[in-house]
Amino acid sequence: MKIVIVGGGTGGWLCAARIKQKLPEAEVTLIESPNVPQLGVGESVVPPLRLFLQELGFEDKDWMSQTGSIYKLGNMFQNWVYNKGEKHFFTFNYNLSEKYMFSDQVNLDIGPWLNCNHADTRLSDYWLDLYNAGIKSPEELNPDTDCQHYFMENLLSPYKDENYILNPLWSSSLHVNADKLGSFVRDNKALSMGVKHIKSHIKEVVLNENGVEKLITDQGDLSADYYLDCSGLGRLLIKKVSDSWKDYDFIPVKKCWVMPVKYDNPYEEMTNYTQSLAMSAGWRFKVTLYHRYGTGYCFDENFISEQQALDEIIQQVPEKNLIRSPRLLKWDPGHFSEPWTKNVIAIGLSAGFAEPMEANGLYLTISNIDETWRQLKKIHDNEYGVEEASRRYNHKSVILFNDTYEFLYPHYHLTKRTDSEFWKYQQHLNIKNGTEEMVRSHYRSPVNTTQMCGDGYTIYPDYIWAAMAVYYRCNTKNYETKINKNLIEKAVNHFRDFNSKWKSTSAGQETYYDWMKKNRFNGLEHSDLQNQLDI
Numbered sequence: 001m002k003i004v005i006v007g008g009g010t011g012g013w014l015c016a017a018r019i020k021q022k023l024p025e026a027e028v029t030l031i032e033s034p035n036v037p038q039l040g041v042g043e044s045v046v047p048p049l050r051l052f053l054q055e056l057g058f059e060d061k062d063w064m065s066q067t068g069s070i071y072k073l074g075n076m077f078q079n080w081v082y083n084k085g086e087k088h089f090f091t092f093n094y095n096l097s098e099k100y101m102f103s104d105q106v107n108l109d110i111g112p113w114l115n116c117n118h119a120d121t122r123l124s125d126y127w128l129d130l131y132n133a134g135i136k137s138p139e140e141l142n143p144d145t146d147c148q149h150y151f152m153e154n155l156l157s158p159y160k161d162e163n164y165i166l167n168p169l170w171s172s173s174l175h176v177n178a179d180k181l182g183s184f185v186r187d188n189k190a191l192s193m194g195v196k197h198i199k200s201h202i203k204e205v206v207l208n209e210n211g212v213e214k215l216i217t218d219q220g221d222l223s224a225d226y227y228l229d230c231s232g233l234g235r236l237l238i239k240k241v242s243d244s245w246k247d248y249d250f251i252p253v254k255k256c257w258v259m260p261v262k263y264d265n266p267y268e269e270m271t272n273y274t275q276s277l278a279m280s281a282g283w284r285f286k287v288t289l290y291h292r293y294g295t296g297y298c299f300d301e302n303f304i305s306e307q308q309a310l311d312e313i314i315q316q317v318p319e320k321n322l323i324r325s326p327r328l329l330k331w332d333p334g335h336f337s338e339p340w341t342k343n344v345i346a347i348g349l350s351a352g353f354a355e356p357m358e359a360n361g362l363y364l365t366i367s368n369i370d371e372t373w374r375q376l377k378k379i380h381d382n383e384y385g386v387e388e389a390s391r392r393y394n395h396k397s398v399i400l401f402n403d404t405y406e407f408l409y410p411h412y413h414l415t416k417r418t419d420s421e422f423w424k425y426q427q428h429l430n431i432k433n434g435t436e437e438m439v440r441s442h443y444r445s446p447v448n449t450t451q452m453c454g455d456g457y458t459i460y461p462d463y464i465w466a467a468m469a470v471y472y473r474c475n476t477k478n479y480e481t482k483i484n485k486n487l488i489e490k491a492v493n494h495f496r497d498f499n500s501k502w503k504s505t506s507a508g509q510e511t512y513y514d515w516m517k518k519n520r521f522n523g524l525e526h527s528d529l530q531n532q533l534d535i
């Protein structure tokens with residue numbers, strides 16, 4: 001089987017290494033243009049990416065120290081509801097069904113989490129019931145249910161020496177260095193596995209009835225059985241063979257000013273969580289690495305000009321600390337409903353992109369990559385043909401892209417902010433679209449269960465939809481909770497004990513920066529790594 005991967009960004013190199021690992025007999029060539037740089041943003045990721053890197057054979061210690069990457073425990077949203085400093089940490093946690101929920105969670109096997117499904121009465125149902133009764137407040141949700149809470153609030157290490165002390169099931173993830181991860185995978189895995197690397201610009205894509213016949217490059221023609229399109233937002237191949245593009249109408253941000261920034265004081269600035277900070281006409285991400293952070297203002301140009309957006313973010317970022325000048329990135333939010341068309345398989349950004357919120361980009365990329373090798377293997381093993389393989393790939397890709405889209409846009413619609421025209425307009429869309437009701441339905445959807453997370457169909461399990469409803473002060477009185485009133489006192493005790501257990505466990509922990517410095521960066525200061533890595 002001859003495979004050509006178009007694109008040498010993070011997506012292309014992750015794809016090359018994984019495809020070669022899973023289909024070792026395939027002849028894999030990766031082509032990237034010397035004239036088109038990789039996007040170089042995209043640093044906050046979700047737990048499956050960590051697993052993906054581990055399965056490629058990378059030990060955290062090896063690759064983190066060489067790229068400046070760190071662990072993240074969640075994503076903090078601030079000022080999205082009232083613009084009065086309100087915040088919520090969206091974390092990686094999983095619901096337990098009633099049967100298991102009063103056990104000591106940390107000592108449980110992961111089985112009980114994976115067996116919890118949408119029809120069960122769940123731990124979050126009890127918390128919601130207490131909230132609806134006025135016994136709990138939105139601010140108590142994080143400490144009552146997230147083992148990561150005090151570690152994030154106080155910037156503490158989740159490790160004792162090398163022992164991870166939080167819930168063992170996918171409770172942490174990563175901030176990765178977008179400029180370095182792809183080349184690290186190239187140099188430390190893909191090339192040594194036998195992936196052929198061509199640096200040449202594709203000048204023309206020649207089509208035939210099967211899709212792509214050949215690629216005409218600066219250095220000659222290239223042909224293959226399958227073409228994996230990892231060309232990013234340019235969508236070099238897929239846009240030529242598929243007319244299945246669908247816009248995401250409710251994503252208001254289509255432009256972003258991005259910039260890498262040095263720290264003044266990493267003890268305070270290097271957060272073990274991503275920051276999503278609401279702005280006057282959109283939001284700003286802040287993703288911290290060991291030696292610097294990346295930040296960007298995603299804005300709606302219907303409400304603010306490019307210059308006004310730049311002025312607004314520059315007021316919040318010390319200009320003296322900019323490592324590079326701000327860059328303006330643009331995209332059209334949407335996705336292909338047939339990202340596998342004929343012999344072209346679009347992966348990650350080239351298959352679609354809504355926006356950076358909630359670290360979804362590389363997750364969708366690795367999900368597409370894994371589904372690609374699985375389906376190509378089925379074809380290779382003669383289990384079924386290309387038509388069935390592409391149907392299955394497209395089905396899964398559409399579920400994932402739409403599930404992500406539906407999790408993102410409520411963050412705008414559910415606001416109660418009235419301090420700018422942008423936020424007032426989002427409130428109007430909530431009413432017009434019925435977004436609050438859509439969020440409620442996801443809380444009991446069969447797609448948003450922990451099991452579906454395990455099967456790679458979602459990264460937004462039930463509890464996180466409830467957390468969204470609570471943070472945005474939605475009406476949750478009509479949520480179907482089905483709790484057993486006889487157990488309510490037990491539940492109250494459970495949340496109290498959970499909260500105090502993690503508070504006291506966190507109390508003795510090292511600061512996050514000190515632990516990272518000692519255990520992942522061989523004692524190197526953040527500024528020394530900054531000098532070594534340059535970016």
Ligand SMILES: Cc1cc2nc3c(=O)[nH]c(=O)nc-3n(C[C@H](O)[C@H](O)[C@H](O)COP(=O)(O)OP(=O)(O)OC[C@H]3O[C@@H](n4cnc5c(N)ncnc54)[C@H](O)[C@@H]3O)c2cc1C
Pocket residue numbers: 006007008009010011012031032033034035036037038039040041042043044045178200201202203230231232233234236256258287296329331347348349350355356359360361362363365
């Ligand atoms: C503002 C912003 C913030 C983001 N934040 C996050 C985040 O926090 N978390 C996350 O997971 N994702 C995020 N993403 C998405 C993330 O950036 C991408 O998923 C990631 O960078 C992978 O990109 P890629 O490899 O698909 O494409 P790119 O990095 O764009 O690479 C494209 C490749 O195609 C090649 N190419 C293009 N044209 C040609 C040609 N004619 N001939 C030969 N080669 C060609 C280029 O040379 C390049 O190598 C963000 C995206 C944006 C826009």
